[in-house]
Amino acid sequence: MNEYETExxxxxxxKKWWKENGTSIMAGLLIGVSALFGYRYYDDQNxxxxxxxxxxxxxxxxxxxxxxxxDKTININNALINDFSDTPYAALSSLVLAKAxxxxxxxxxxxxxxxxxVKHASDDVIxxxxxxxLVRVYIEQKNYAAALAILKSxxxxxxxxxxxxxxxxxxxxxxxxxxxxxxxxxxxxxxGLSAGKWLRLKRENLGSDLDxxxxxxxxxxxxxxxxxx
Numbered sequence: 319m320n321e322y323e324t325e326x327x328x329x330x331x332x333k334k335w336w337k338e339n340g341t342s343i344m345a346g347l348l349i350g351v352s353a354l355f356g357y358r359y360y361d362d363q364n365x366x367x368x369x370x371x372x373x374x375x376x377x378x379x380x381x382x383x384x385x386x387x388x389d390k391t392i393n394i395n396n397a398l399i400n401d402f403s404d405t406p407y408a409a410l411s412s413l414v415l416a417k418a419x420x421x422x423x424x425x426x427x428x429x430x431x432x433x434x435x436v437k438h439a440s441d442d443v444i445x446x447x448x449x450x451x452l453v454r455v456y457i458e459q460k461n462y463a464a465a466l467a468i469l470k471s472x473x474x475x476x477x478x479x480x481x482x483x484x485x486x487x488x489x490x491x492x493x494x495x496x497x498x499x500x501x502x503x504x505x506x507x508x509x510g511l512s513a514g515k516w517l518r519l520k521r522e523n524l525g526s527d528l529d530x531x532x533x534x535x536x537x538x539x540x541x542x543x544x545x546x547x
Contacts, residue, residue, distance in 0.1 A: 340479050368405055374398055375407035375414075382418045391415075395431075399438050409439035413448060418454065429455055446477055453484050479508035485518055490524065499524050 350532055374394050381391040416431035432452040439445035449468050456465035464468040469485050486501035502521035506513045 332535055367402070367463070371398060371402040371405040371407040374402070375411050378411045378414055382414045385418070387415065387418055387432065399434060403438040404440055406439075406441045409435040409441070409444045409448060412438070413451070416451065423490060425455060425459060429459070449473070450477070450480055450484070457484070457487055457491065460491070462492055479505045482508065483520075486520065490520070495524055499526065 374397065378391055378398075379395055381387045392415075395411045398405075398411045399416070402408050404441070412431040412435035416428045416435065419425075419431060420428035429452065431453060432448055435448035436445060436452060439448055449471075453465045453468050455466075456462070465488050469481050469488065473481060482501045482505035486498045486505060489495070489498035490500060499521065502517065505517055505523060509517070
């Protein structure tokens with residue numbers, strides 16, 4: 319009898335506890351389940367968003383490969399920039415179009431696409447690549463102020479040698495020979511034994527204080543053209 323009364327008391331206590339706390343428990347469960355499904359929905363939407371951007375980018379790539387860039391291709395690129403700039407495909411698409419326009423001799427259009435790539439790059443590596451290509455085209459345009467503005471901006475240390483070499487190109491073009499020497503020397507020092515012949519030749523042509531330990535065969539193609547691929 320005592321055992322029965324104890325069980326009965328436990329049941330009554332459980333009923334009382336559930337009456338007092340059941341609503342909050344159910345509410346907590348509902349919030350938890352909603353959050354789980356909400357996260358999954360958000361994740362699924364992000365995946366769909368990325369897949370859409372990837373498909374659009376592939377269309378731009380195909381048009382560029384077939385040399386059939388038209389208004390439709392440009393509209394796709396614009397859509398990527400406007401609606402998918404949170405993915406890497408917006409900047410990558412602009413890089414593809416920049417290369418295509420450059421190869422056709424449309425330098426101004428190439429610059430426009432490279433500027434878009436820099437502005438909308440969601441990835442630091444893509445942004446650095448776009449920035450370096452843009453600097454090279456600025457130099458070709460003799461837009462040295464714009465080139466230096468990028469070269470003096472903050473960047474990852476891994477790109478220091480490339481930045482210094484391009485600074486040397488700008489200073490050399492503007493007649494600032496001493497600064498050009500310093501920039502080329504820094505680039506050669508950073509690259510060490512992997513420093514290219516063309517970089518060494520540019521430095522040697524400025525004369526004075528070139529470390530003879532860096533000497534190599536400095537014959538280079540005088541008709542080198544910049545590569546923004």
